[in-house]
Amino acid sequence: MTVAGHATEDLLRELAPQVLGVLVRRHGRFEECEDAVQEAVLAAAVQWPAEGVPGNPRGWLVAVAARRLVDQVRSDTARRAREIRVVARESDSEPEVPDADDTLALLFLCCHASLTPASQTALTLRAVGGLTTAEIARAFLVPEATMAARVSRAKQRIRAAGSGFAMPAPHEWQERLGVVLHVLYLIFNEGYTATSGGDLHRADLSREAIRLTRVVHRRLPEDGEVAGLLALMLLTDARRAARVTPSGDLVPLAEQDRTLWDGGLIDEGTALVTEAMARATLGPYLIQAAIAATHASAERAADTDWRQVHVLYRILERIAPNPMVTLNRAVALAETQGPRAGLDLLSTLDGDDRTAGHHRLHAVRAHLLEKAGDLASARESYGLAARGTASLTERRYLESRARRLRCDAFGRSPENPADDR
Incomplete structure (x- = not known):
């Protein structure tokens, strides 16, 4: 072209x-x-x-x-x-008239409360993102006919609900905006780390999520959570070029060549965080963006202010409790108080149905066990994590960690591992 x-x-x-x-x-x-x-x-x-x-x-x-x-x-x-x-x-x-007004109202319509999260995401990508049904189906690894039926059902449900094209009433605003931001967050995450398939990235989805979030931010420049989500996307996407080797293998955060990070995106994201934190109430997206900015400000992995990261995760855990937040806090805690402290915190998630058996729980436990010197248990956990992920790129990385520990058991020294989070 x-x-x-x-x-x-x-x-x-x-x-x-x-x-x-x-x-x-x-x-x-x-x-x-x-x-x-x-x-x-x-x-x-x-x-x-x-x-x-x-x-x-x-x-x-x-x-x-x-x-x-x-x-x-x-x-x-x-x-x-x-x-x-x-x-x-x-x-x-x-x-x-400002073009964003109609686009934002369209986003609200596509994220109608009567739809499932999967349907909200598909309809948003179709109607607002401009992706074809075939493109959306490929992104989520389902047949085109399945995705077409999902989009069609979403439209029918909106019609049956009698939803008009208008911004929500003031008393519905925050709840509906929260759904819109969540859908954009899901789209970005699927693009940044695909949940399945052979590619780690779906750059088209990430770019589309960023573009749509910019639309919302232009319409609502004073909203701290909108600014936070946009900043989080920019700061995270800035690492894209360093996350995989030329052959497509995963490079964890601690081992990435930070000269490959996009300085322009980092500067823009950091400025958004700084401005929003000075005037807005702290929300989950803004706190996550602050964590990403802390990582981005370190020239080397060793320079990361892990105490600051841990404090931010504590705040996030308090205002938006979630087992994945606790899982990430365990990593920060291990960096400040040692791997055993992190492992003790991880153990509190074993009884949580949302994370019990999740491959990320196994991966983080393996990482901390390796740091603690328990190589046999770490190798077992890496194996469990590899079998639990549908992402081929993540699986190759986790299997390589397990193989390396098997070699280490015969006298070779392990390298310093880290996860990409």
Whole structure:
């Protein structure tokens, strides 16, 4: 694809949710509007590279999509002609409004409380992210037909719930915003560390999550959790180039070449954290971003301020209790008070159904057992962790740790291990 072709594709991906928002706000009919926008985007993808991008590309797409919508829902020729003229006049005379308003309302609609988290994620990627059903299916390793059915059911459920295209009422705002942020967080995490398959990263998903979170942040610049989530994504994504070797093997955080980290993303993320913490109430995303900023500020792994990391995890554990938070706190505790202290904290998670048998619990326990010198137990835990993950990249790494400890048992010295968290 040419540079111009890539530029057109990027512009269409940015404009598609804005155009969909305009149509749904005017006409309702979510599913029909989405079909009309897809047809308009397809027409633009063919026409713009050859004829040039129009002066008002968003207005062009709105007008074309509206005409397609009229063609879909009207059969009377005369009425269709009249409505097309009306829609065209509306598009030409429509005053410019912040594009993010409609996009944010569309995000809220896709994250409707009546949908399951899986459906919220799929519908957000489809309607707001502009990904095709096939792309979403590949990202989550399910057949395209399965994903198509999931998206279709989500649209039907929204229609059955009678949900209109509007921002939620003030008393619903925080709860609904929390769902939107959670869905964006899930999309980013799946892109940064794929839960299954042969690739560690799905960069397209991470980039899309960051782009959509920027949309929300532009609309809500004073919200500390929105700023925190965006900062967390930027600071985490900054490490991407250092997380795998050229052959695709996982490189844990402590062993990464930090000169490969993206300084621009780190600076932007750190600035967001600093500003938000000075004025906003601490929330889970903002605290996680502060932890990521602490890691990013260390030139070497040995320079990491683990006491600060541990304090932040203690705060996070207090305001948003979660076994994964405790698991990560155990790592920080081990760095400040020794591996046995970390192992003792890990043992409190063995009876928690949410983590008992989880491969990350086994992986962290293996890491701490290795630091404590119990190589046989560490090798066993690495094996359990490797068998428990569906990510081939993580499995190769964990199996390599177990093999190395097996060699160490015959007299070779272990290297200093660390997990990528």
